[in-house]
Amino acid sequence: MENVILHVDMDAFFASVEQRDNPDLRGKPVIVGGVSERGVVSTCSYEARKFGVHSAMPMFMAREKCPNGIYVSGRYGKYTKVSQDVFKILNGVTPLVEQVSIDEGFLDLSQGKFRDGMEAARYIKNRVFREVELTLSIGISYNKFLAKLASDWNKPNGIKEIKKEMLPDILMPLPISKIHGLGKVSVAKLNNMGIYFIRDLYRMPKEFYTEYLGKNGTEIYDRIRGIDNRKVEIVRERKSVGKEKTLRSDTKNKEELLEYIKEFSFEIEEVLSRKNISGKTVTLKFKTKDFENHSRSKTLNNYIGTHSEIFKVAEELLECEDLKEEVRLIGVSISSFKETEVQQLSLL
Known part of the structure; x- marks a missing residue:
């Protein structure tokens, strides 16, 4: 089936x-x-x-x-x-x-x-x-x-x-920006070659994909032909809980980046609360516009789990960074978990 x-x-x-x-x-x-x-x-x-x-x-x-x-x-x-x-x-x-x-x-x-x-x-x-x-x-x-x-x-x-019988016709008129796995840089690169729509890319030989799109080239080749073998995954045990996002526009404005970090902190708190865990290592990750990855971590003496605690540590990590290049991706995660203890209040 x-x-x-x-x-x-x-x-x-x-x-x-x-x-x-x-x-x-x-x-x-x-x-x-x-x-x-x-x-x-x-x-x-x-x-x-x-x-x-x-x-x-x-x-x-x-x-x-x-x-x-x-x-x-x-x-x-x-x-x-x-x-x-x-x-x-x-x-x-x-x-x-x-x-x-x-x-x-x-x-x-x-x-x-x-x-x-x-x-x-x-x-x-x-x-x-x-x-x-x-x-x-x-x-x-x-x-x-x-x-x-x-x-x-x-x-x-x-x-x-x-449905399968709709392929490949339904994909042909779509812009290549609709293809999952093609980032802004790759889209611009292909546009410069005169490739704007999936129908343009579809005509290219398989060797073209690996030569110009690197390690993701084969996946892109398969996807526009209706092939995607990724499974729906339920992560039962996580070594870390985090959120990251590729920005629409590169920036080194820390105020803008902190807005994302704030949003991530709330989402991370929700996952920690649902799993009844807390962590003590917070990691800030960012990727510059030239695709260099950077990460900075801080391990605390105590376990934390609220959005305000996570945001405070991530904010400190960002403030210590001298952003010479614009950032294209920002992310925050927390690790080193333990199960959260439920405290009972004494009646005395």
Whole structure:
């Protein structure tokens, strides 16, 4: 039996939570993130996107594009709680759920109550809308690459299924930026060669992929032919818990980078709380625009697990860095775990 994989992606997640909780914001351009001029956009509503605002955009640029927007400081603790509510629903559909980030995940329907992808997708959308009062978009296919591609097809509040018989025709008109695994540098490099769409890349011999795209070349060759053998993975034992993100625009502005670190700290706290663990080694990771990797760690004498504690250590690590080159990727993780002890209060 062919795999049925779902990719679930919340629609403008942070902004949608703000609009849900404050009816006055509904239908208006809402921009969530660091509200200072040196801050960065975490998420924006679809109304704001019409003005050209997008996540990872510097806040001053967002204000120029959308001067009448409503700018909201992120409530990451709230978003984490809502994320838990959504993933509780997903885990009720199948035990094979891979949480990719706070607002997206993959489901493998080879186990659980559904075998039909469209039926499962409608069930998830109805329950999330009824119980959490938010919309999401779902892609359905037989592998992760195509499922993720499909979830972005009819956003917001969409469902799209990509079947094997649709290939390769359905992929041919898409820009190469849609291919998972192709970064900005590779896309620009291929564009300079006159390769803009998947149909252009599809015509190239296999040797071209490895020569110009390096070690990922073979995977890219397979993906645009509908082949992706990655499994939906449930990580049961983790040596570290972390989050990282490749930025839309390279920067060495520490205020912007701290906005990401703050967001990561809340997501890490949510995972630690769910697994009832705490850690004492915090690691800051960043990659410069010339693809040099750097990491800095600090091991504490005590175990920590709250977002404020994680953020404080990561902030100290970043402040010690002299960023000579712009950063293209930033990440934070925590390790050296122990199970969190539940303290009982004495009545005396």
